[in-house]
Amino acid sequence: MNILTLETTCDETAAAIVTERLKVLASVVASQDELHERFGGVVPEIASRAHLERILPVVDETLKQAGISLDDIGAVAVANTPGLAGSLLVGLVAAKTLCAAKAIPLIAVDHLQAHIYACRMAAEEDVFPCVGLIVSGGHTSVYRCENPIRFDLLGATIDDAAGEAFDKVAAMLSLPYPGGPAIERAAEAGNPKAYRFPRALLTGERRLDFSFSGLKTAVRYQITGPGKTDFAKIELSSRQVADLAASFQAAVVDCLADRALAAMKHTGLHILCVGGGVAANSRLRERLHAEAQRHAFRLHVAPFQLCTDNAVMGAIAVERLQAGLTEQLDLDVYPGVVRK
Ligand code: KG4
Ligand code: ZN
Numbered sequence: 001m002n003i004l005t006l007e008t009t010c011d012e013t014a015a016a017i018v019t020e021r022l023k024v025l026a027s028v029v030a031s032q033d034e035l036h037e038r039f040g041g042v043v044p045e046i047a048s049r050a051h052l053e054r055i056l057p058v059v060d061e062t063l064k065q066a067g068i069s070l071d072d073i074g075a076v077a078v079a080n081t082p083g084l085a086g087s088l089l090v091g092l093v094a095a096k097t098l099c100a101a102k103a104i105p106l107i108a109v110d111h112l113q114a115h116i117y118a119c120r121m122a123a124e125e126d127v128f129p130c131v132g133l134i135v136s137g138g139h140t141s142v143y144r145c146e147n148p149i150r151f152d153l154l155g156a157t158i159d160d161a162a163g164e165a166f167d168k169v170a171a172m173l174s175l176p177y178p179g180g181p182a183i184e185r186a187a188e189a190g191n192p193k194a195y196r197f198p199r200a201l202l203t204g205e206r207r208l209d210f211s212f213s214g215l216k217t218a219v220r221y222q223i224t225g226p227g228k229t230d231f232a233k234i235e236l237s238s239r240q241v242a243d244l245a246a247s248f249q250a251a252v253v254d255c256l257a258d259r260a261l262a263a264m265k266h267t268g269l270h271i272l273c274v275g276g277g278v279a280a281n282s283r284l285r286e287r288l289h290a291e292a293q294r295h296a297f298r299l300h301v302a303p304f305q306l307c308t309d310n311a312v313m314g315a316i317a318v319e320r321l322q323a324g325l326t327e328q329l330d331l332d333v334y335p336g337v338v339r340k
Pocket of ligand 1 (some may be wrong): 139162163179184279282310
């Protein structure tokens, strides 16, 4: 059976076609980066309107790439949580309409679980049970993933997500959006020890939550001076930008690696899967690979094209379908993280 998967949780309109045996027949991602760039972050209303314009052309293009028609689709899967309400709705309504028109099953996908499933798709082998670390623009969470159906939340950010911190610090440094890749590039020429930024909640195994808002504020005060917030008259040299970017990035990597290790210890599991946009960061990938060697666990980091939002990771729907977990057409969107 061919399954059409839709992904519209944030600012990528994406569709893919996967088979029940997890073969990817087609994948299309229409990014909205250029629409949000001048605002330095995603504007929800612009995002949902762009999804509306793009969803049908993206589905058409995906079917064309796969060389099949809608009649060859046996089920439709859609990410209905978490994300921006208006964006989620566009994908959900498209999925429901296709299911109603073709009388085929609807499958709900949790976007965060899908980010972990990106590792399963790339590994081409079972990766469960594992610890799943999701580091994206909107979320930073760590799960105990018993199997592809059962994910138990171990910890999450109590304020900003890691990617959000990258985007906001990039804006402070006058670097373009999205901030992650821009900071990574700027940091290449910088000294990660130039500034000593805080590493929040490094409390070992006892706590598995994250916090990045203090780090963000520390970077701000380093630029403006303590207690001041006005950037208007401040000109940073390229050396300062590089050092600030490198020192900030080092702090984020330390926090993520610390919490990933604590989760491995806490669960006693031997596989770590990492997904989400920030998992594209080379320093983070290097650090996690080093830790995996040192602590003798298997590491799967999603490949670059599956780190940021895409619909291939929606193949987790195959697992749900096989477990009999299909939805009625009154399925809703859940913008917040479903804690289960
Ligand atoms: O997973 P994603 O595409 O969207 C969400 O579900 O949020 O993640 C986007 C985030 C952005 O905040 C972006 O700045 C960050 O991932 N990102 C990176 C890198 N590439 C993308 N952060 C750090 N280093 C990167 N190379
Ligand atoms: Zn995402």
